[in-house]
Amino acid sequence: MKKTLSIVLFSATILLAACTKKSDDPVIPSNSWSLNGTEHVVANTSRTIGPNSETAILYKDDTEGGKATVSLSFKTLPAASGSYQLVASNASLTDNQCHITLTNDNGNTAYFTGDPVAVDVLVTANNQVIVNIPEINVAVPSPGDTYKFKASLYEK
Numbered sequence: 001m002k003k004t005l006s007i008v009l010f011s012a013t014i015l016l017a018a019c020t021k022k023s024d025d026p027v028i029p030s031n032s033w034s035l036n037g038t039e040h041v042v043a044n045t046s047r048t049i050g051p052n053s054e055t056a057i058l059y060k061d062d063t064e065g066g067k068a069t070v071s072l073s074f075k076t077l078p079a080a081s082g083s084y085q086l087v088a089s090n091a092s093l094t095d096n097q098c099h100i101t102l103t104n105d106n107g108n109t110a111y112f113t114g115d116p117v118a119v120d121v122l123v124t125a126n127n128q129v130i131v132n133i134p135e136i137n138v139a140v141p142s143p144g145d146t147y148k149f150k151a152s153l154y155e156k
Contacts, residue, residue, distance in 0.1 A: 033059070033070055033151035035104055035138075040068045045155045047077075054093055057129060059153050064105040070151060073099040078121050078129055085116040086133065102138055102149065110138040110147060128155040 031042045043062035049055060054073045061068040075093040078084070082096065089099045089111035098119060102110040114137060122130040135150040 030152050031154050031156075033133075033149065033153065035068070035102060035110075035149050036147040038105070040070075042153060042156065047155075054099075057153075057155060067103055067107050068105050069103045070153065071101040072129075072131060072153070073101070077127075078123050079127075081122045084119045084121050086112060086119045086136070087116050088113050100133070100138070100149075104140075104147075108140045110140045110149070112136055112149075113139050130154040 033040050033042075040061035040063075042059045043066075044060050046058050046060075047055060048058055048071075054075055055077045056071050056073040057077075059070040059072070060066060073093065074084075075095060075097065085097045086100060087093070087097050089101060090113070091097075091099075093099060097116075098121075100112050104110065117134065117136055119134075120132045124130065131151070131153050133149070133151040133153075135148055137146050138149045139146050
């Protein structure tokens with residue numbers, strides 16, 4: 001009986017050990033965004049300094065003439081992973097907040113104007129930023145259209 005129990009426990013231990021995840025690598029998102037149902041894939045990224053000394057990451061889709069972009073601005077680039085608040089584009093940025101500005105295929109600029117939304121930010125070992133933005137509404141000031149937007153982005 002002891003021998004059978006020992007074999008069962010040993011087998012269970014081996015099976016559980018085989019199911020353990022060994023990797024600490026982050027899950028990489030699709031590196032794309034959707035604006036009003038149109039999917040855009042990031043072709044390249046760059047970092048810039050904005051007009052108020054904030055740091056922005058620009059994500060660009062090269063299809064359709066390369067006009068479609070997402071600019072994600074931070075007071076300072078994230079140094080650690082965590083939850084940030086996406087705030088209205090006309091608000092001043094504080095720590096752990098970000099703005100978003102979009103340009104569609106037609107060259108129209110859209111902004112987030114709603115209440116703050118939680119955004120997951122992950123900083124990789126080589127200091128690249130991964131961000132997941134849930135579905136939000138963005139607005140084009142003129143002619144006043146509103147679009148659905150969501151994204152899973154990382155720096156290239």
